[in-house]
Amino acid sequence: MQNKRTKMQNNNSKTKLELKKRAYLYSLKIIKFIDYLDKKDFTVQIIVKQLLRSATSVGANIIEAQAGTGKKDFTNFFSYALKSANESKFWLGLLRDSKKANKDKVDQLLQETKELSNILGASIMTLRGKCRNIKRKTQSAKHYDEL
Numbered sequence: 001m002q003n004k005r006t007k008m009q010n011n012n013s014k015t016k017l018e019l020k021k022r023a024y025l026y027s028l029k030i031i032k033f034i035d036y037l038d039k040k041d042f043t044v045q046i047i048v049k050q051l052l053r054s055a056t057s058v059g060a061n062i063i064e065a066q067a068g069t070g071k072k073d074f075t076n077f078f079s080y081a082l083k084s085a086n087e088s089k090f091w092l093g094l095l096r097d098s099k100k101a102n103k104d105k106v107d108q109l110l111q112e113t114k115e116l117s118n119i120l121g122a123s124i125m126t127l128r129g130k131c132r133n134i135k136r137k138t139q140s141a142k143h144y145d146e147l
Contacts, residue, residue: 016066019119023059023081026112030055030088033109037101044100051091057084058116075127082120089113 034048058081065077089110096106 019123020059020062020066023062023116026116027056027059029109029112033101033105037095041100043098044095047091047094047100051088051095054084054087054091055113057081058088062120071127075124078120078124078127082117082124085113085117085120089117 030052034052037044037048039045039048061077061081061084065074065081068074068077092106092110092113095101096103096110
């Protein structure tokens with residue numbers, strides 16, 4: 001049993017590290033993408049500022065989650081990361097649909113953003129499920145103590 005738990009913890013740590021690395025690389029891709037846009041265009045200037053802020057916030061919140069004090073903190077920061085990813089999808093979509101950026105490049109970034117969103121969403125659902133199970137166990141223990 002202990003060996004199985006250790007393997008699960010190692011896999012969990014590896015997954016967290018991979019997510020952190022992936023979010024970091026995503027931020028770098030966004031920065032490189034922005035460098036090639038026409039920043040003389042006023043609309044592009046505004047959208048780029050918002051995109052840079054939201055896209056880099058994904059990784060920053062993932063890292064912040066790992067520094068949190070508990071599961072609730074961890075879940076909250078993952079939720080912020082998910083919201084930032086969703087906001088990034090919006091800005092990327094605007095750049096693509098307004099034809100201010102290369103459609104293929106934007107579609108690649110959108111795909112990566114969607115994948116990060118899916119990972120974050122699944123993690124949040126798992127964490128919320130674990131939090132509910134802990135609450136139920138605590139409530140059951142209190143109920144048992146009252147008997």
